Structures are given as structure tokens and as C-alpha cells.
Amino acid sequence: MLNYKNDELLLGRETANDLIRYKKEHLLFLDEDKKTLNLFSAFVKKEDFVKRDKINQPLQKTAYVKVNDNLARILRQRCSDKKELNKRLELYMQRRSNISDAIKRWFEKSIFPLVLLRITSINEKEFSEWMPGIEYFTDFLNKSRFYAPRKLDELLHHPLIYLVGCSLGDGHINRSGKRWTLVDGSSDVNKLKFSGEFVLKLASLLKNYLDTYEIRKVENKYDLRINNKLFCRFLNFFFGLPYGPKKNTILQAPRILRMSGQDIEKYFWRGCFDTDGNAGTIVSFCSSDKNMFRECERYLQNKSITPTFSERNVIIPISDTKHFSPVGFAHPRKQMEFLAILRKGATFKTTRIREAQKLKINQELLKIYDVLSIDKSGYRIRINSVALRKKAMSVKKVQKKIRKLFGHSFRRASNGLYYFKSKNVYEYLQSLFIYEPAWRPITNEEGAKLLRSWNDVWET
Numbered sequence: 001m002l003n004y005k006n007d008e009l010l011l012g013r014e015t016a017n018d019l020i021r022y023k024k025e026h027l028l029f030l031d032e033d034k035k036t037l038n039l040f041s042a043f044v045k046k047e048d049f050v051k052r053d054k055i056n057q058p059l060q061k062t063a064y065v066k067v068n069d070n071l072a073r074i075l076r077q078r079c080s081d082k083k084e085l086n087k088r089l090e091l092y093m094q095r096r097s098n099i100s101d102a103i104k105r106w107f108e109k110s111i112f113p114l115v116l117l118r119i120t121s122i123n124e125k126e127f128s129e130w131m132p133g134i135e136y137f138t139d140f141l142n143k144s145r146f147y148a149p150r151k152l153d154e155l156l157h158h159p160l161i162y163l164v165g166c167s168l169g170d171g172h173i174n175r176s177g178k179r180w181t182l183v184d185g186s187s188d189v190n191k192l193k194f195s196g197e198f199v200l201k202l203a204s205l206l207k208n209y210l211d212t213y214e215i216r217k218v219e220n221k222y223d224l225r226i227n228n229k230l231f232c233r234f235l236n237f238f239f240g241l242p243y244g245p246k247k248n249t250i251l252q253a254p255r256i257l258r259m260s261g262q263d264i265e266k267y268f269w270r271g272c273f274d275t276d277g278n279a280g281t282i283v284s285f286c287s288s289d290k291n292m293f294r295e296c297e298r299y300l301q302n303k304s305i306t307p308t309f310s311e312r313n314v315i316i317p318i319s320d321t322k323h324f325s326p327v328g329f330a331h332p333r334k335q336m337e338f339l340a341i342l343r344k345g346a347t348f349k350t351t352r353i354r355e356a357q358k359l360k361i362n363q364e365l366l367k368i369y370d371v372l373s374i375d376k377s378g379y380r381i382r383i384n385s386v387a388l389r390k391k392a393m394s395v396k397k398v399q400k401k402i403r404k405l406f407g408h409s410f411r412r413a414s415n416g417l418y419y420f421k422s423k424n425v426y427e428y429l430q431s432l433f434i435y436e437p438a439w440r441p442i443t444n445e446e447g448a449k450l451l452r453s454w455n456d457v458w459e460t
Contacts, residue, residue: 002119003092004049004058009038009124012046017240020255028256030128035152039063040127042148042237043137043230044114049093058093059102060140063114063230071133072110078120079103085116092119111142137230145211146230155238156260158267159205162330162457164239165271166202168251173236175244178229184275184331185221192220194333198274199224201330201458208460251289253299266327267457269299274331279338283316283324303327306390317386319348322439328454335454342450345441348386349373357432365405365432368398374435375419379426383410383418 004010009027019027030036043063048056067075079085082103090097092115106112114137121127136145149155171182182202184195199215199222206213210231216223235241238256242249257265272292278284285296296314300307305320316324321341329335351370353361361369371387374380383398395418399410406425410418442450 001091003094004046005094007092007118009040009118010044010046011041014041015236015240016238016256017252017254020258029152030124030131034128036128036131037148037150037152037155037238039131039137039148039150040114040118043233044118045233055095058115059089059097059099059113063233064111064138064140064142065114065117066109066111066135066138066145067130068133068135069110071130072107074130075112075116075120076107079107079116088119089116109142111138139229144228144230146228146234147209148230148234152259156257156264158264159457159460160209161257161264161267162271163202163205164235164241164254165268166275167235167239167241167271168268169272169275169277171241171275172246173232173241173243177232177236177243178227180226180228180232180235182224182275183221185219187220191333194331195222197332198222201332204458205460246289251287251292251295253295265299269296270327270330270454270457272296273327274329274334277329277334278313279329279334279341281341282318283321283338283341285314286312287314288312300324306386308386308389317348318346319350319386319438321346322442325450326453328450330454330457335451339442339447339450342442343447346438348438349435350438351433351435354432354434361432362405364401368393368401369429369433371398372429374426374429376426379421379423380419381408381422381425381429385417 009030011027016028019025026032027041028038030038030040044058045062048058048061050056082100085103086097086099089099106116117130118127121130131150134150136147138145149157149160167180167182170184171180173180182199184198186192186195196217202224203213203215206226210226210228212226212228214225214227216225232243236243239254240252242251253265253268257268273279273283273285276286278286287293287296293309293314297307300314300316303323303326305316305323307320308315308317325342329338351372353369371384371391371393373382373384375382381402383395388395388398395410399418402408402410402420406422408420408422408425410420412418
């Protein structure tokens with residue numbers, strides 16, 4: 001007999017990240033072929049039945065569902081014997097109960113505990129076929145409604161993925177798993193108005209999933225708050241957002257994003273950069289979690305961006321800034337700041353070989369040409385530290401080759417740059433190589449196109 005101890009669908013604290021990591025992806029779906037999500041695992045937990053050796057009231061802790069007339073009719077036919085139904089619930093919960101009055105209310109309102117659908121369905125396949133008959137999920141007292149995605153493609157919808165990224169940045173689920181909040185603000189009054197606009201936009205994303213939320217303005221910040229246990233369980237299970245302080249867990253990009261055949265991870269990182277990122281004079285991402293540093297580095301490197309690091313920041317070099325454009329920002333203020341950078345263009349120069357000179361270049365020079373930059377003011381030849389890091393080459397190695405090729409030695413300026421002066425070397429390098437900006441300023445048309453692509457997260 002099926003009960004909470006042997007039910008494969010009933011998990012403890014595992015999340016989708018854990019199931020994917022331990023090769024149990026099949027538990028993410030009630031129907032693997034149709035990719036029907038296992039919402040039972042998301043909303044009903046083993047801790048609802050017994051926690052710390054204490055028997056709980058599971059029917060007060062697990063999810064309830066409002067069903068349509070067709071599914072309600074099926075449930076009435078199969079559960080016509082209320083005593084038998086009560087007995088089956090007792091067997092599943094492994095505890096005695098007298099809920100005959102509650103059962104009567106369930107059928108009057110067509111609102112049933114998700115556990116009842118589980119034990120009434122013939123098998124998991126039928127259970128999955130009942131999912132379209134669920135109108136919404138609710139709690140024990142039917143205080144709130146949550147319209148949860150039922151299919152994988154609905155779950156991997158870019159506005160929802162963006163919201164998850166924002167939540168991992170400045171969002172928080174309380175320790176009890178009943179309240180989700182997100183805060184955005186600024187001590188600058190002129191910037192604070194953009195925070196208000198941003199929070200309102202985030203609230204608009206929730207209208208497809210929830211019927212209630214609250215926005216508060218407290219001093220120099222805006223607070224978006226949702227009191228909905230099922231929404232919190234949903235975020236925790238499918239996207240790994242933790243309960244309580246984030247310092248108590250290892251943060252990571254949701255593994256379930258990799259099940260999409262499209263590049264939807266950019267929406268997750270857009271949310272992260274919109275909340276924990278910066279776009280003032282340089283683009284960066286701030287986090288105290290070392291794993292998020294590695295996750296961010298992995299994603300940026302896949303986008304041909306080689307980041308640098310400070311103690312708590314992942315920094316995108318100016319030379320790679322334009323490569324970040326496909327991710328971009330949806331936060332109104334950070335959009336403006338990032339566009340200002342792109343419209344200014346890069347002062348940083350890259351080097352490419354003149355076509356006619358390819359066969360004339362010394363092989364030793366070919367190994368280091370792209371870490372050298374020239375400056376006509378004073379005929380300086382400099383070592384480009386950003387290019388040096390990308391090649392994983394030491395300054396000493398470049399200095400040694402320059403002495404061998406040209407008989408010159410680099411010296412270090414007070415600003416930390418290495419250079420030497422030589423008109424002859426300057427003119428020789430200019431004859432072999434083309435020095436041009438790493439990327440050119442965007443046009444107004446390009447800027448408008450980028451804005452449309454960044455703002456697609458608000459199109460629900």
C-alpha cells in the first residue's frame with residue numbers, strides 16, 4: 001500500500017538541482033515524455049508528515065488544489081465511500097484521523113489536498129493527466145492562489161527565469177519558507193525613483209502566477225513582498241533558492257536551465273546583474289559566495305569574456321564590455337548606465353596583423369605582438385595587462401623577448417603600467433600591425449535594438 005514512507009515521488013529536502021546532480025532527472029517529471037512537472041514533489045514534503053520524530057498535521061501543511069468540474073466529477077465517483085477514503089488517507093499518512101467534516105467541505109468547494117489526488121489516481125501517468133484539470137494551487141485555508149507552471153517549457157519561460165536571477169541576487173525566502181521578499185533601493189534620491197520603477201516591473205511579472213503581493217517603501221528602499229508558502233516551495237524546489245540566510249548554503253545557477261535547447265541562462269544572469277551588479281563606469285557582479293564567482297566566470301567565458309576579480313567582484317574588462325550586450329540589463333537605471341558605456345566606445349585598443357606583412361614578421365614577435373600597444377604621445381610601447389592575463393603570460397617573459405628583439409627594457413610607471421619609449425620601434429610596429437579600438441561605439445539604432453532585447457523579460 002502506498003504511503004509517505006515508500007512513495008518515490010515524495011522527497012525530503014532534495015531540489016531539482018540535487019535530482020539532476022545525482023542522475024534522478026526522472027523524478028522531475030510525472031510524465032517524462034510530455035515533460036509534465038512533478039509538482040507533487042515540489043509542494044508535498046516528507047517533513048510535512050514527520051519532523052524530528054514528531055508527527056505533524058500533513059493536511060494542514062501540504063498543498064491543496066482547486067479542480068475543474070470534470071476532475072471533480074472523477075474524484076466524486078472514485079471517492080463515493082467517505083469512510084474508505086478516510087481509511088486510505090490514514091494509511092498514506094500513517095496516522096489516525098477523523099476528517100469526515102473536512103472531506104465534505106472538499107467536495108463542496110472542489111478544493112482537495114494534493115495527497116488525495118495522488119492516492120486516488122491509478123498511477124503516475126494518470127496523475128500527470130490530471131494536472132490540466134487543476135485550476136490553481138492553494139494552502140490549507142485557501143487564503144492565496146498560486147498558478148504554477150505545469151510543463152517544462154512553461155517553467156523555462158524567460159520572465160520567470162529572470163525573476164529567479166533577481167531573487168538569487170536581492171531576493172530572500174524566510175527560514176520558515178512562507179515569505180519571499182526582494183529589496184531594491186539607493187541612498188541617492190534621483191536613483192531611488194528607478195528602484196521604484198524596477199520593483200513595479202518585477203511585480204508585473206508575478207501576475208501570471210499569484211493574485212496577491214505587497215510593495216512597501218521604507219526610507220531609501222522598496223520592498224516587494226509575497227506571503228505564499230507554495231510560491232516559496234516552488235522557487236526552492238525547481239530553482240534551488242534557499243530558505244533563510246544565503247550564507248548557509250552554496251549558491252548556483254539552476255541546473256534545470258540546461259534542459260532548455262535555447263540560451264535562457266542569459267535571463268538568469270541578467271537578473272543577477274540587475275540586482276547584485278553594477279554598470280556605472282564598468283560592469284561588475286558582486287557576491288560573497290565563491291561558487292557564484294565560479295558560476296559567473298564559467299558563463300562569461302562561454303561568452304568570450306575573460307573577467308578579472310577583486311575580493312567580492314567579478315569585473316568585465318572594458319575590452320570585453322560589448323560582448324556582455326546580449327545579456328545586458330533590464331533595471332531602468334542600469335540600462336541607462338550601460339548604454340552610456342556602449343555609446344562612448346572603447347579606448348582600449350586591440351592589435352591585428354596587416355595582411356601584406358604576415359610573412360615578414362619575426363616568429364618571436366608573433367608570440368607577443370597582441371600584448372603590446374603603442375601610444376604616439378612620446379612614442380611609447382606598452383604592455384597591455386588585460387591581454388597579458390588572457391594569454392596567461394608573465395611580464396618578465398615579454399620583457400625578455402623585447403630585449404632580444406629590440407634591445408630595449410621596460411620600466412614600470414607609478415600607475416603600474418610597463419612601457420619603454422622608441423620612435424623606431426613605434427614606427428616598425430605600426431608598419432606591421434593595425435591598432436584599433438576593441439569595439440566601436442554603438443549607434444542609436446543599435447541602442448534601440450538592444451533595449452528591445454533587454455526589455456523582453458517584461459513581455460509576459
